[in-house]
Amino acid sequence: MNINNTKPINFNKEKSGIRSFIVPLIIVIISIGAFFAVYNNSEMYQRTVVKVTEVKEEGDTQVLAVKVMNGESKNKKVIIKNSIDSDLVYKEKYREGNFLFVNLSNSKILQQKRDYYLALLVILLADLLLLVGRGKGIYTILGLFLNCILYLSGIHLFNKGLSPVIMVGALILVFTAVILFPLNGFSRETGSAIISTILTVGLIAAALLIIVGVMPRISYEFMEYMPEPYSLHKANMLYVSQLVVAALGGIIDISVTVTTSASEILARNPDLGAKKLLSSISAISDDITSLMINVVFFTNMAGILPVFTIAMKNDISFFTVLKHQSFFEVSGFLIGAIGIVLAIPLSAYMATLVLKRRRCEK
Amino acid sequence: MIILTFILIFVILCLVIGGDNTAKSIISLSGNALVLTAIVLAIVIGVNPLAVGIIGCILMTGISLFYQNGLNSKTLAAGAALLCVMAVMAWVGYLLIVYGNLQGFPPGQNEIRASNGYEENIGVSMVLVEAATLMIILEGALVDTALSVSSAMYEVKRHSKDIGMREFFEAGMSVGRNILNSTVNTLFFIFLGQNIVMLAYYESDFTLESFINSKALIEPLGGIILCAIGCILIIPVTTIISVRIFRKF
Numbered sequence: 001m002n003i004n005n006t007k008p009i010n011f012n013k014e015k016s017g018i019r020s021f022i023v024p025l026i027i028v029i030i031s032i033g034a035f036f037a038v039y040n041n042s043e044m045y046q047r048t049v050v051k052v053t054e055v056k057e058e059g060d061t062q063v064l065a066v067k068v069m070n071g072e073s074k075n076k077k078v079i080i081k082n083s084i085d086s087d088l089v090y091k092e093k094y095r096e097g098n099f100l101f102v103n104l105s106n107s108k109i110l111q112q113k114r115d116y117y118l119a120l121l122v123i124l125l126a127d128l129l130l131l132v133g134r135g136k137g138i139y140t141i142l143g144l145f146l147n148c149i150l151y152l153s154g155i156h157l158f159n160k161g162l163s164p165v166i167m168v169g170a171l172i173l174v175f176t177a178v179i180l181f182p183l184n185g186f187s188r189e190t191g192s193a194i195i196s197t198i199l200t201v202g203l204i205a206a207a208l209l210i211i212v213g214v215m216p217r218i219s220y221e222f223m224e225y226m227p228e229p230y231s232l233h234k235a236n237m238l239y240v241s242q243l244v245v246a247a248l249g250g251i252i253d254i255s256v257t258v259t260t261s262a263s264e265i266l267a268r269n270p271d272l273g274a275k276k277l278l279s280s281i282s283a284i285s286d287d288i289t290s291l292m293i294n295v296v297f298f299t300n301m302a303g304i305l306p307v308f309t310i311a312m313k314n315d316i317s318f319f320t321v322l323k324h325q326s327f328f329e330v331s332g333f334l335i336g337a338i339g340i341v342l343a344i345p346l347s348a349y350m351a352t353l354v355l356k357r358r359r360c361e362k
Numbered sequence: 363m364i365i366l367t368f369i370l371i372f373v374i375l376c377l378v379i380g381g382d383n384t385a386k387s388i389i390s391l392s393g394n395a396l397v398l399t400a401i402v403l404a405i406v407i408g409v410n411p412l413a414v415g416i417i418g419c420i421l422m423t424g425i426s427l428f429y430q431n432g433l434n435s436k437t438l439a440a441g442a443a444l445l446c447v448m449a450v451m452a453w454v455g456y457l458l459i460v461y462g463n464l465q466g467f468p469p470g471q472n473e474i475r476a477s478n479g480y481e482e483n484i485g486v487s488m489v490l491v492e493a494a495t496l497m498i499i500l501e502g503a504l505v506d507t508a509l510s511v512s513s514a515m516y517e518v519k520r521h522s523k524d525i526g527m528r529e530f531f532e533a534g535m536s537v538g539r540n541i542l543n544s545t546v547n548t549l550f551f552i553f554l555g556q557n558i559v560m561l562a563y564y565e566s567d568f569t570l571e572s573f574i575n576s577k578a579l580i581e582p583l584g585g586i587i588l589c590a591i592g593c594i595l596i597i598p599v600t601t602i603i604s605v606r607i608f609r610k611f
Contacts, residue, residue, distance in 0.1 A: 045571065088489055089482040090475075092463040101575070114575045117462045121587040128594040132535075133542045140543045144550060151554055155562045179547055207371075215364050224471050225560040225567070225578070238559055246555025249548030256544065282379065287431070287513070290387035291506040292548075294426050297391060298502025299552050299589070301398060303582075305405070305495045306467070306488065310474060312406045313484035318399075325473075327365070332556060334368035341375045341384065 027130055031123045038119035042069035047101045049113060050078065052094055060085055064094060066102070073104060080107050089310060146178050168241040172201055172248055179252060192354040193252075193259040196347040200251050201244055203346075204339055208240045222325050239328075246300075246332050247339035250292050254343040258285055262351035274352045281348045289340055296336035304329045386430060393425040401494070405486060415494025419448070419501050426505050436516045439607050440508035443600035447508075448500055451592040455496040458584060465492040468578040470567035492581075499585055500592055507545055507593045508600045511538050515604040527605055534601030545593045553586040 042049040050066035057063075062082040068074055080102060084093045092112060094100065099113035129137035154167045176197050180190050212218070213236075220226055220235045261284050262277060272280075304326040311321045322330075376384050401418040405411045423444060431437050459465055465488040467474040474480050514537040519525065525533070554561075564573045573579055 047571070085482065087482060087484055087487055088463075089466045089480075089484065091466070091482075094463070095461060098461065101572075111572055111575055112463055112577075114462050114577070114580050117458060118574065118580050118583065121458075121584055121591070125587050125591050125594075128591055129542070129546070132594050132597060133539050136539045136543055140546055143543070143547065147547075147550070151561075155558075158562055159565075175551075179543070211364060211367060215367070218364065222473050223559055224473070225563050226472060227563050227566040228472070238562070242555050242558045244555070245558060246552045248555070249544075249551030253544040253548055286383035288510075289384050290390070290430055291509060293384075293387050293391065294394075294430075295502040295506045295548065296552070297394060298422075299499050299549070299586075300556070301395075302495045302498035303556070305402065305498070306465075306491050307474065308402045309405055309411075309486055309488075309491050310467070310480050310484060312402070313486060314480050318403070323363075323365075329556075330365055331368065332552075334365070334372055336552070338368065338372050338375060341372070341379055345379050 024131055027127055031127050035116065035119055035123055039116040041115070042099070042113075045070060045101070045113075047110060048073070048104050050080070050100050050102050052096055052098045052100065053077075055094065055096055057084075062094060064100075066100065068104070069099070078104065078107070080109060082109055143179050147175050150174055150178070163237065168244060169205075172244070173198065175248065176252055180256065188354055189259050189263050189351075192350050193255040193347065195354070196259065196343065196350040197248075197252050197255045199350065200255070200339060200343045200346050201248060203342065204247065204335065205240060205244050208243060208335070212236050212240060218327070219324065223328060239331075242328070243331055243335040247296075247336040250296055250336055251339045251343045253292060254285065254288070254340050255347045257288055258344055258347035259351050261285065262348055263355055266351070266355050272352075274349060277352055278345055278348045281344065285344050289344065292340050293337045296340065297333050300329050300333035300336065383430070390425050390430045393429070394422050397421045397425070398498070401498075405491060405494070408485065411487065411490035411494045415490075415497045418494070419497050422498075422501055423505065426502070427509065431509060435607055436512045437509065439512040439515075439600060439604045440505065442603050442607075443508045443512070443596050444504050446599050447504055447592050447596040448497070450595070451500055451504075451588055452493070452497050455500075455585075455588050456493045458588075459489055459492045459496070462577075462580065462584070464577055464581045464584060465489040466577075468576060468581070470564075470576070470578050496585055496588065499589055503545070503549060503589045503593050504596050507538075507541065508596050510541055511597055511600040512604050515601065516608060519608045527609070530605050530608075531601055534604055535598065538597030538601065542594060542597070546590045549586050549590050549593070553582060557582055 048071050049069040051069055052064050052066050054065035055062055056065075060083060062084055064080045064082060066078055066080055068076045068078065080100075082092070082094055084091050094112070099116075101110040101113055102108065103110055126141055129140050131137075133140060150171060154171045158167045176194050180194055217232065218236070218239065220230070220239075223235065223239070226235065226238070258281055262281055265277060265280055266272060304321075307325045308318075308321050311325055312318060316325075373388060376388055397418055401414050404414045423441065427437050427441055427444070467480075476482055511534055515530070515534045518530065518533045518537075560578060564579075568576055568578070
């Protein structure tokens, strides 16, 4: 994280009383409106939507009194049953106020309607980005939105036959540019950060392709949602893509931090050699590195908790689970961490190439 | 084995490139991995997953925050902020899991199914396991943001001892705003990477309509968004706490 960013701090002058309330108020009003739009969107669905009005539990069955929210039977009241258990490994327990998609002809529950939960979270995130982040928040929202569209387009092309490697490679190039240029400006520093990001990612991808090619075949049974049959090649490419995209965020972050620090150091010591620069950079980026490695560790590894639970309770040994079921999470963490550490010298070296030359030209 | 290769590469890179703190983080990581193992074993033995999650998070905070970075006013401020925000986010997350049925394993997954030998009467509440999972995810990101902000504020105070409270607060918020973008994007990319297979192939199990309502999408996406929300919230919280604690210097 850019804690060493020594740009002068801009203390915002206090806005006049009313003005500082209007923008947040507008944001809140729009947010509430958007949320209720999604909450009440039952009409837009083809499948029948019902709302649970009353829940009675009889042993391991829930007796749900529901009201139909759309379609021909709108406002009709129906009784539906749902079987539950105490662990809820595969089953779901419904509550008053939940919305469900049902098939009225055989009283079967198809799925819970959860779109408004997602809407709530997305709206909350956007609001906080705007209210806390202000200007930078807007950039972040736009960046996220754009990257989302790019990602989805990339996947669409992938499904039409484009090789995952090209898809991911192109995506990464564009993602990085989209994130860095608007925020940090079209400067040499930004260009340097982008090049070092791409270098780091390229190096890791190349190493991964070699490793995957050389080592014994990975068992992809635990790659969730991978439809069978699949070609080993495709699975391998997806595995590498998975690791590289996940690591990208940390790599961009470190690249920007290191490039910014390097730029400041070089501004004061224009004749600093690459080796000395690297050791100064190491000292500064040390704290950030360990924090980022923590982020990567926890976000990747937490996901294995449910799998471990159900596997070990079904008498699969701890080490088997570690080796097979959690393979992808552990890989994700390690590659993310490797990316973070690798980005430091690459960014520092790139900074000396790009930024020093600029000073010589002066 | 591939994992061992990765570990080897990582450790070598750490020792060669990183400084003392990076080398220390190998020890911290090992410590955290041990705590995580203990969490898993405790849940399997039958201890309440929520209690295990809370104790585990306390231990992991001790390692990641206080062992790795020392016991000082910076880490104390970060720790206090972490406590506040984690409590709120864990509570919100728990409600989301319960009302949204985000626990357990969704249909569409290939491996974890009763027909593959993963029987469901295991005597452990998956709702609580999911809550513990969420707490662990929050842990890493929140510690990072909190410590970054409190460290930066410490430096500001060190260089401008007589800074006024209002200015000091604004300084912290400004630092927070600068790191907001990279934090949120890092989290977002982790989500995109981890779920690339699901997002690429969702059509084999879902329609667009059923996908956006599915546990399969909302469990991971919701988790990452909660993480991001927590990271944003912890900025003002850390700033306020830092203003109060560092004022005495």
